[in-house]
Amino acid sequence: MSGHISPIREPLITGAKTYHQITEDICGPTERTPSVAWMIAFILAVTGLAVYVFCVTWTIWVGIGSWNLNRTINWGWDITNFVWWVGIGHAGTLISAILLLFRQKWRTGVNRAAEAMTIFAVICAGQFPLIHMGRLWLGFFIFPYPNTRGPLWVNFNSPLLWDVFAISTYFTVSLLFWYTGLVPDFATVRDRASGFRRKMYDFLAFGWTGSAKHWQRWESLSLILAGLSTPLVLSVHTIVSFDFATSVIPGWHTTIFPPYFVAGAIFSGFAMVQTLMIITRKVLNLQDYITLEHIDSMNKVILATGSIVGVAYLTELFISWYSGYIYEQFAFYNRLMGPYFWSYIGMMACNVISPQIFWSKNLRKNITVTFAMSIFINIGMWFERFVIIASTLARDYLPSSWSYYSATWVEVGLFVGTLGLFSTCFMIFTRVAPVVAIAEIKSILKNAGDQYVGMKNALKHDHKHESVKTNGGDAH
Amino acid sequence: MTRSPNKDVLFGLYDDETKILSAVNKARAAHLDIYDVFSPFPVHGMEDAMGFTESRIHQAGFVYGLIGTLTAFLGMTWVFTSDWPIIFGGKPYWAVPAFIPVTFELTVLFASIGMVVTFYTICGMGPGIINPTLHDRITDDKFCLAFDVTDVSDDEKAKFKAFLETSGAEEIDQKHI
Numbered sequence: 001m002s003g004h005i006s007p008i009r010e011p012l013i014t015g016a017k018t019y020h021q022i023t024e025d026i027c028g029p030t031e032r033t034p035s036v037a038w039m040i041a042f043i044l045a046v047t048g049l050a051v052y053v054f055c056v057t058w059t060i061w062v063g064i065g066s067w068n069l070n071r072t073i074n075w076g077w078d079i080t081n082f083v084w085w086v087g088i089g090h091a092g093t094l095i096s097a098i099l100l101l102f103r104q105k106w107r108t109g110v111n112r113a114a115e116a117m118t119i120f121a122v123i124c125a126g127q128f129p130l131i132h133m134g135r136l137w138l139g140f141f142i143f144p145y146p147n148t149r150g151p152l153w154v155n156f157n158s159p160l161l162w163d164v165f166a167i168s169t170y171f172t173v174s175l176l177f178w179y180t181g182l183v184p185d186f187a188t189v190r191d192r193a194s195g196f197r198r199k200m201y202d203f204l205a206f207g208w209t210g211s212a213k214h215w216q217r218w219e220s221l222s223l224i225l226a227g228l229s230t231p232l233v234l235s236v237h238t239i240v241s242f243d244f245a246t247s248v249i250p251g252w253h254t255t256i257f258p259p260y261f262v263a264g265a266i267f268s269g270f271a272m273v274q275t276l277m278i279i280t281r282k283v284l285n286l287q288d289y290i291t292l293e294h295i296d297s298m299n300k301v302i303l304a305t306g307s308i309v310g311v312a313y314l315t316e317l318f319i320s321w322y323s324g325y326i327y328e329q330f331a332f333y334n335r336l337m338g339p340y341f342w343s344y345i346g347m348m349a350c351n352v353i354s355p356q357i358f359w360s361k362n363l364r365k366n367i368t369v370t371f372a373m374s375i376f377i378n379i380g381m382w383f384e385r386f387v388i389i390a391s392t393l394a395r396d397y398l399p400s401s402w403s404y405y406s407a408t409w410v411e412v413g414l415f416v417g418t419l420g421l422f423s424t425c426f427m428i429f430t431r432v433a434p435v436v437a438i439a440e441i442k443s444i445l446k447n448a449g450d451q452y453v454g455m456k457n458a459l460k461h462d463h464k465h466e467s468v469k470t471n472g473g474d475a476h
Numbered sequence: 477m478t479r480s481p482n483k484d485v486l487f488g489l490y491d492d493e494t495k496i497l498s499a500v501n502k503a504r505a506a507h508l509d510i511y512d513v514f515s516p517f518p519v520h521g522m523e524d525a526m527g528f529t530e531s532r533i534h535q536a537g538f539v540y541g542l543i544g545t546l547t548a549f550l551g552m553t554w555v556f557t558s559d560w561p562i563i564f565g566g567k568p569y570w571a572v573p574a575f576i577p578v579t580f581e582l583t584v585l586f587a588s589i590g591m592v593v594t595f596y597t598i599c600g601m602g603p604g605i606i607n608p609t610l611h612d613r614i615t616d617d618k619f620c621l622a623f624d625v626t627d628v629s630d631d632e633k634a635k636f637k638a639f640l641e642t643s644g645a646e647e648i649d650q651k652h653i
Contacts, residue, residue: 156555
């Protein structure tokens with residue numbers, strides 16, 4: 001199990017952990033009484049959730065007119081929030097699936113929490129198209145089921161329907177993938193628990209024993225699910241972009257949208273992972289598992305995808321000018337100089353210019369800077385969707401129907417409310433499930449633990465410590 | 477619901493994956509019949525040491541995926557060419573490119589659900605199922621090599637025990653599961 005140890009890799013698990021210590025450290029938060037800080041944060045999160053429930057009730061009770069959408073601008077904060085949340089979800093699948101296929105060991109520290117983030121973000125995203133329907137109770141009409149109206153089928157040629165399939169498939173597959181990874185770890189918690197908790201984890205662990213044959217199948221299943229999730233995650237935001245790209249609205253009808261949306265999704269998702277991880281590692285004391293090395297790696301992804309997004313913005317501008325098509329040219333002139341110019345500036349500043357500071361390794365490894373940047377990027381990516389949706393719709397073909405839109409308190413409340421919904425789910429998750437994948441961390445310990453990797457580095461860099469005895473594992 | 481295989485099992489616990497791996501290799505070389513090996517994480521090389529054949533779960537996944545592909549594509553074809561043909565945006569009834577996204581999504585959905593259900597079924601796991609375990613530390617930091625001693629002679633049992641002792645097990649115990 002020694003594997004190949006690269007001398008240039010930084011350790012991914014610090015603190016010279018043993019297998020048992022890993023179990024203790026990661027199961028600990030599910031076993032202790034929550035801290036006061038957690039309680040206060042949880043109360044805040046549930047308050048946000050209450051705001052959400054109130055605003056949904058208000059929307060249904062008063063009607064969709066409680067939003068400021070009008071005939072010209074018929075998509076506003078709702079669809080902006082939908083795209084924003086779906087985008088955030090993408091980082092979880094990228095970390096768990098694509099990085100698994102690329103054999104990136106640093107994924108093991110963050111994949112569990114990132115996948116949880118995916119699931120909760122998709123739940124939040126799904127709320128918006130549903131509420132947007134106005135008559136929520138007829139939501140099941142979006143599914144093609146044999147009905148008494150003919151049967152009259154849904155329009156399989158419509159990108160909005162593709163979205164239904166993409167989002168629901170994405171949610172289901174992410175949930176299955178996540179839960180399959182959780183089962184062995186629930187078994188670890190189960191075998192330490194007693195009383196009611198034992199019963200609860202007995203149920204959650206599905207009867208896992210850790211048999212060699214089961215592990216073999218489990219690994220095979222994880223690999224195939226990763227292989228399926230990889231094209232799936234790319235397809236989901238591609239299809240979300242089709243909601244715009246297959247229309248005939250200038251500024252939306254562009255072939256660059258699918259790759260540009262996917263890059264933006266990964267970009268914003270990683271920013272959200274950083275926001276969550278920086279808080280989680282501190283609150284749950286997981287600095288030995290989610291190290292600066294992890295944060296550095298994720299910042300590199302942010303830099304790469306942020307730059308792709310920047311190139312996409314500039315390409316859009318160039319192509320609109322080069323197309324010679326006045327409506328397209330106007331759409332982009334309007335984004336820069338129109339009534340929503342401030343959101344365009346916010347988008348450019350947060351998404352394109354600010355991530356460039358991550359060319360510096362010191363800033364990539366700086367927690368405060370990373371946290372601030374992650375918030376900037378989350379805001380910037382929200383602006384991006386708002387620019388695409390609202391500024392485009394506000395100025396359509398007919399100047400007589402031009403309009404302006406700003407959200408009502410109900411729409412703002414719905415957005416803030418989904419933040420509450422998301423935080424509530426995430427905080428419950430940190431209390432119930434191991435936040436770091438225990439079994440996976442154990443399986444990379446001898447390749448990435450600092451007592452194995454770090455020892456070589458220490459010997460290489462500092463000859464004074466040559467006399468330090470190498471312990472266990474290093475020999476084989 | 478507890479699912480008991482109703483067996484007497486003699487097992488030894490090892491504290492490192494390299495130790496159990498060499499124990500398994502030795503046991504197989506000595507033609508001892510291993511009941512099972514349990515570990516807190518997948519031990520690489522164990523499937524070869526145990527002589528497992530490759531899992532065929534991915535082949536099952538391919539079949540499930542194919543069912544998804546056909547369900548989606550043939551379903552949409554039937555709806556739009558024979559059950560209720562409608563012209564959308566001047567496209568032909570059988571608008572193959574527009575069917576691709578839904579076909580892809582259902583392929584992935586069917587393959588994933590099918591494989592996961594298959595996995596839990598063949599492993600004898602699922603919500604509400606409890607399989608008895610040999611030791612609580614197996615999901616923590618111990619690696620367990622188990623022999624089935626339900627109907628074996630005392631001689632045979634002594635042989636298993638001696639093997640566990642010599643191969644470096646730090647704890648040896650017998651349990652009825």
